[in-house]
Amino acid sequence: MSRSSQHAEKHLVDRIGWMRAAVLGANDGIISTASLIVGVAAAAANQNAVLIAGIAGLVAGAMAMAAGEYVSVSSQSDTERADLALERKELRDNPAFELDELAEIYVKRGVDKATARKVARQLMAKNALGAHARDELGISKITTARPVQAALTSAASFSVGAAMPLLMVVVSPAYALVPIVFAASSGFLALLGAIGARTGGADILRATVRVTFWGALAMALTAGIGKLVGIVV
Numbered sequence: 470m471s472r473s474s475q476h477a478e479k480h481l482v483d484r485i486g487w488m489r490a491a492v493l494g495a496n497d498g499i500i501s502t503a504s505l506i507v508g509v510a511a512a513a514a515n516q517n518a519v520l521i522a523g524i525a526g527l528v529a530g531a532m533a534m535a536a537g538e539y540v541s542v543s544s545q546s547d548t549e550r551a552d553l554a555l556e557r558k559e560l561r562d563n564p565a566f567e568l569d570e571l572a573e574i575y576v577k578r579g580v581d582k583a584t585a586r587k588v589a590r591q592l593m594a595k596n597a598l599g600a601h602a603r604d605e606l607g608i609s610k611i612t613t614a615r616p617v618q619a620a621l622t623s624a625a626s627f628s629v630g631a632a633m634p635l636l637m638v639v640v641s642p643a644y645a646l647v648p649i650v651f652a653a654s655s656g657f658l659a660l661l662g663a664i665g666a667r668t669g670g671a672d673i674l675r676a677t678v679r680v681t682f683w684g685a686l687a688m689a690l691t692a693g694i695g696k697l698v699g700i701v702v
């Protein structure tokens with residue numbers, strides 16, 4: 470493999486990580502806010518009430534995404550840190566055992582014993598903790614957790630997604646609010662699904678149909694429940 474293609478691959482991995490998080494956040498924003506809007510509108514609320522509910526949904530959703538992401542990535546980060554601290558201690562206290570351990574990992578991957586020992590020795594001479602983190606614990610630079618960054622990314626992408634159906638509420642005439650929000654949000658979801666699939670190298674049609682179907686189902690269910698509650702209340 471040539472140098473330049475290796476370089477391109479590494480960047481693709483980086484981009485999938487970021488794009489994936491952003492696309493998922495925006496997806497959540499569209500689906501939950503559009504469902505909320507359609508549900509409240511179906512309960513025969515006026516346009517102002519629908520808009521207020523939608524904005525509240527955007528803020529609440531963005532906060533929930535940020536908090537959830539922060540907690541989950543922090544705990545992953547704590548686990549990684551604890552693992553690295555333990556590994557550092559083991560490397561200091563028992564380097565011979567650690568060399569055997571690393572060589573054994575390479576043997577299990579199909580490297581012959583002599584070569585595995587040689588590779589392990591050379592890698593540990595350069596950066597023992599790095600070699601153990603990567604090959605024993607599976608912690609690489611890419612997977613190293615960054616909680617604040619993850620929280621901000623999810624909150625921002627959720628807000629961008631949520632803004633799309635909200636914008637539709639503002640520009641739609643009151644009598645056509647539900648069908649316009651429904652159709653436009655399905656369109657946004659399809660577009661995002663296509664972008665996500667393209668970035669990740671997945672089948673574009675299948676990904677687009679999947680995300681649009683589940684989004685439309687969520688909106689339809691919420692609209693149905695809104696309608697029922699609207700009749701009862």
Ligand SMILES: [Zn+2]
Nearest residue numbers: 567570601605
């Ligand atoms: Zn180790």
